[in-house]
Amino acid sequence: FTASFVLMSGGPGSGKGTQCEKIVAKYGYTHLSSGDLLRAEVASGSERGKQLQAIMQKGELVPLDTVLDMIKEAMIAKADVSKGYLIDGYPREVKQGEEFEKKIGAPALLLYVDAKAETMVKRLMKRGETSGRADDNEETIKKRLDLYYKATEPVIAYYEKCSIVRKINSELPVDEVFAIVEKAIDELK
Ligand SMILES: Nc1ncnc2c1ncn2[C@H]1C[C@H](O)[C@@H](COP(=O)(O)OP(=O)(O)O)O1
Numbered sequence: 001f002t003a004s005f006v007l008m009s010g011g012p013g014s015g016k017g018t019q020c021e022k023i024v025a026k027y028g029y030t031h032l033s034s035g036d037l038l039r040a041e042v043a044s045g046s047e048r049g050k051q052l053q054a055i056m057q058k059g060e061l062v063p064l065d066t067v068l069d070m071i072k073e074a075m076i077a078k079a080d081v082s083k084g085y086l087i088d089g090y091p092r093e094v095k096q097g098e099e100f101e102k103k104i105g106a107p108a109l110l111l112y113v114d115a116k117a118e119t120m121v122k123r124l125m126k127r128g129e130t131s132g133r134a135d136d137n138e139e140t141i142k143k144r145l146d147l148y149y150k151a152t153e154p155v156i157a158y159y160e161k162c163s164i165v166r167k168i169n170s171e172l173p174v175d176e177v178f179a180i181v182e183k184a185i186d187e188l189k
């Protein structure tokens with residue numbers, strides 16, 4: 001791959017998807033949301049999709065190779081038009097980060113979309129009213145948050161060692177959050 005990779009990291013409901021949409025609109029990056037790829041597989045009704053659904057409904061993490069293969073397939077499909085890749089919701093644990101480096105490459109930037117647990121729960125409960133997502137309910141939200149603090153926060157520490165982490169205060173209104181995001185991406189050029 002010749003275009004650079006930007007990782008979007010942050011808790012469920014922190015605002016990753018919202019910021020990704022704005023990045024795509026301004027910078028023409030290809031947005032790869034591991035969650036969206038997985039949900040598309042579930043919607044296809046395939047055997048693999050059925051297994052994935054059971055795991056996701058419980059708020060657990062899907063096996064590492066499955067997600068990475070899906071991301072890589074999607075990246076290859078866009079390789080000739082992409083100005084950059086925005087990888088949203090992956091890696092979810094340090095081991096996934098190591099696999100990513102091995103199979104795909106080293107990311108140029110990690111945007112750490114940071115909001116308080118309280119804020120994330122509030123946003124997810126609200127999103128649940130209309131999202132139709134099986135995991136936007138109170139019980140699953142709690143599990144996803146626990147898993148986030150336990151498994152995903154160490155990923156950020158792991159990338160801090162190579163100084164590519166930019167922490168973004170996502171308590172602010174969407175456009176103010178995006179202004180910080182823009183600065184970080186513009187510095188890549
Ligand atoms: N900065 C912000 N201020 C207020 N609401 C926000 C926000 N960023 C996102 N939201 C809303 C939009 C969604 O309904 C919900 C979750 O956002 P999202 O982008 O879907 O999060 P994620 O993809 O990280 O799970 O919160």
Ligand SMILES: [Mg+2]
Nearest residue numbers: 016017033035
């Ligand atoms: Mg999302």
